[in-house]
Amino acid sequence: MAATSAKRWRRARVIDVREVAQHVRRIVLEPERLEAPAPPGSHIDIGVYVNGRADVRSYSVVGMSGYGTELVLGVQLARQSRGGSAYMHNLRRGQEVSITQPLQNFPLNYGKPGYVLAAGGIGITAMVAMGKALKARGADYRFVYGARSRDLMAFLDELVPEHGDCLDLRVDDEGSSLDVAELVAGVPVGGELYVCGPTPMLDAIRSAWARAGRRPADLRFETFGSSGRFAPEAFTVRIPRLGLETLVPHDVSMLEALEACGADMMFDCRRGECGLCEVKVLDVDGVIDHRDVFLSDDQHRAGDRLQCCVSRVVSARTGGLAGGDGRPAVVSIDVP
Template identity: 50%
Template sequence: MADKYTVWQNATVVAVRPVADGVQRIEFAPETHVPVKPGEHIDIEVTLGDRTDTRSYSIVDGSESGDRFALSVYRSPVSRGGAAHMHALQPGDQVRLTQPLQDFPLRVGAESYALVAGGVGITAMLGMARVLRALGADYTMHYVGSTRSRMAYLDELAAEHGDRLVPHITDEHGRMQVADLLASVPRHAELYMCGPIRLMQEVRRLWDRDDRDPTALRFETFGNSGWYESQPFVVEVPQYGAEVEVREDESMLEALERAGVDMMYDCRRGECGLCEVRILKLDGKVDHRDVFYSERQKEPNTKMCCCVSRVATEGARVVIEAS
């Protein structure tokens, strides 16, 4: 299902530099100048071997006129291949990308805010924190990382936000307890988060357990972090007579499209549930990487969001019914 409202354009890479271990900041000069708002992202074409695909990245910051903006991309061990392409970009390179897209808007006017960023999820939060500071809002920004050297923009954030920034650095303070973090968040606060699936799932679980307002919990994910390393597996769709191998650097949705199966989708990030497939038979276990289903819905392994979730066992086979 293509999005007819997405506007693609050309852009030129104007600067690149590392901002943390494994994290590259890449600045672009887009053809069309649109000022960036907090929570926005772009989709960008990436080359994966002999094919072109798209990836989504949060916009870290942009100029007032919209003639420049920056992304920061982490190249993780479980990257689906797009990060390698992004890290190879150099000044002068031409790319195809969308104008800024908004799926994670900041609602202005709440009594209090908690921002929770894990790892490179900070890229979705920098702009929000800056706006909240400019508005004089009551906010706290929790930034979770394994080690200081892997936490992009940490020093800049500390200088900008002072005590409102609360770093949780595992190798300095031990593993953060999500329950303690949530206990510090006032009940009337809105919480915005972006980070690894484990962190977000735990925040969601405790948010529900504490019977907090579900509309006050907002999150964004790009579906590239899982519980297990990505492995190749086989998917079979009897209703289409199709069988295809899902490579480790592609999603099940991408593999099904490659096999000519007409699939429904929207976000391609594990958020909307539109790409749901029913699992008829599974040899192996599912690595649920979406934030659409609750834990209870995930547990029986009877359905999965095929844009991000995978079969965790190498060479395993899953038989599905596509909607």
């Protein structure tokens, strides 16, 4: 079942933390109680501390360990993270954290004639348990795992023996990069393609899927907004009607900055999919970097609105506009 679960928080103890790839740590948590094993595709929410403030992050459950009483996570330290991954990397054995029960937004459908799992980089964390489940059921599957280089690839030591020939490793610096057209063509009719990876990979697969005329519902992915076309940079947001103006630092979302300066903002998912935090764009000096999955491509191009929980604005120069002089971007909006 993949309805939206009501979160139930509980304490968990850190059982183990160790490096399993460059900048990736495998973190094992033992919750004080666990009603059921984490299903493939599930994640937990965890309370983190970022710049002295309590916050919440989501991490895929890689699998179960111990006697089915422990949850395994994989966390990559992100250079441009606002600190959630740094907090996770600083966890030490014995420490207590606060987590939810496993939450499911990315369920695996059983009974299909064939499956392809495609993981890019740290996106592997959502795929490990799916691969294990498909193998256990004797399903017809192929497991494609790509990354820039082999030392970035976590969990290879368990994936290689487990999946053998079903595992298809694609490593850029070994000259075996992922070909999305081939990937899509390899999904049998009526089968499903599960994807978790960086935005450019997901975007490429989504368009290849559409070009191939495949059924949209057979492409399965999880949305956390996208990482955008440009690295985040600071910009100014104005709400003329309310006389508000604030700087959005590179590591803070527009929604957070607007809330902090006193705007009463509506939102719900905070990952660019529900459409509730949409604001009207009145004027932009710079380029909008849409990072939501709510608006269509046409609506993104129109540029008269954006989902402020994830989308950002970059300077004209960063955005590649002719004559861009590098001044930070300014966007004027109106809110409900």
